Amino acid sequence: MSCKGCPPYDEHDKSGINFPRCFQWVRGACTKKNPGNVASIHSLAQQVMPKFFDGLELDYVHRLAPHKYVTASWVLSHMKAAGFRFGGLYTFRLTNDVMRTPTIIGDIHPSTQAANLNILYYPFECLRMEASLQKGRDNTPVDSQLTVELTRPCDTWSANFYSVRKQTGRCTLSLMRAITTHVALGGEMLLEWNAPQKLSTDYALAARYSHHNYALSATASRNGVDISYWQRIYPQIQMANVLAYNYITNKAIATIGYQWNFWDAAVHGMIDSDASVGVMWTKYLSNFPLEMGLSVVLSVPTDRFAFGMRFVVDPSGYRSSE
Structure with a gap:
C-alpha cells in the first residue's frame, strides 16, 4: 500500500501536522464488565x-497462616458419604493476598482411602487453570x-475436560461475551464419545x-x-425463581427461593412445583467460635422429610472473616 497521497509524516515538524503511519496498531478500550462463563x-x-x-x-x-489451613469433618448422613475426613488448603507462596504458586485443596477418608x-x-492474571481429581x-x-x-475485559473463553480417556470422555467449549453494559450472550458446545470412532455433539x-x-438468565x-430470575428486594433480602423444562420427558419444574440475612444469622427457604418445602437456618455465635445450622425439607406428595444439624468450629475465625 502506498501513502503518497497522505500528508507527510514528520515527528520533528513544527507545523503540528501529524498523520499516523499506514496500518498503525491502536488499542481500544472496553467499558463493559466481564460477564463470567456460561457455567x-x-x-x-x-x-x-x-x-x-x-x-x-x-x-x-x-x-495456620493466611495461605494455609487444616480441616476435619465427621458426617453421619444418608445423602453424603458417612465417616471421618481430614484435609486442608495450602498455597506455597503468597504476596499481598495474590497467589504466586498453585493452591492445593484436598481431603481424604482414612478408612476407605477415598x-x-x-x-x-493462575499463571497469568487473565488465565485460570484448575484440576479436580476424585x-x-x-x-x-x-x-x-x-x-x-481465559478472561478478557469483555468476554470469557472456557474449556472443560471431564474424565477424558481413549474410550470415553466429555469436553465442553464455551464463550460468554458482554454485548452491552447489561446484556451478555454466549454459547457452549459439548463433545462426548463412548468409543474411539463414535462422537456426539450438542450445542447450547x-x-x-x-x-x-436484578438479573434474568x-x-x-x-x-x-x-x-432463572434473581432480585435483591432489600439490602438483606434476596429472591430467586428458577424454571426448568425438559423436552424429552415433557416435564417442567419451577422453584421459588429466598435468602434473608441478619447481623448474626441467615435464613434460606424454597418451595417448588412438586410440593416440596424446605428451610435452612444458620447462626453465628459471637462469644464462641461456632457456627450452627439446621436444615428441614418436606415432600408433601410422599409425606417424607429430612432433618439435619451442622456445627462448624473455627478457633481462628477463618470462616467468619469470609
Missing part, C-alpha cells in the same frame, strides 16, 4: 437456594475435571440481562430450557 450464568439464583443436608455434620477449621484433590493456578473407595477409577479459562445458547439489583439446548 455460572445461573449462579446468582443458585446462591439464594438452600443447600440442604441431613443427619449430623461436625466440622473443624483451623488457620480422596478429593483440587489444584488451582477417587472413590476400593478400585474405582479416578474421576477428573480439567479447566482452562445462553443469555443474561442484568442490573445491580436463560439457557437453551436440544434437551431443554432453563430460566
